[in-house]
Amino acid sequence: MNHTRSDQVVSAQIGKMGAITGLQDGNFSLEGNMPFNIKNDGVQQVKLEVRLAGDETGTFVSTVFYPGWNPEIVSAVRQTTAAGLNLKWGY
Numbered sequence: 001m002n003h004t005r006s007d008q009v010v011s012a013q014i015g016k017m018g019a020i021t022g023l024q025d026g027n028f029s030l031e032g033n034m035p036f037n038i039k040n041d042g043v044q045q046v047k048l049e050v051r052l053a054g055d056e057t058g059t060f061v062s063t064v065f066y067p068g069w070n071p072e073i074v075s076a077v078r079q080t081t082a083a084g085l086n087l088k089w090g091y
Helices: none
Strands: 017-019 037-040 046-052 061-065 074-077 087-090
Touching: 037 046, 037 074
Parallel strands: none
Antiparallel strands: 017 087, 037 087, 046 061, 046 074
């Protein structure tokens, strides 16, 4: 399968990644709303509000992200006051 049922690209391999920064100042997204996966590089699960890549309504949903790479394909992470987050984006 090359695409999800909502026509998002499927890739179990991450070829490009970077830090998710600035969440205490605003929402995070990549240029052009490029979809990405989230890696929780911390040791505890974290609850984030994210916009799923295929959601055209702009709705954020609350989701738990466990340590390591997570399967959700997102286009944005909502601003949070949580401290000590160690999150990476990748695609």
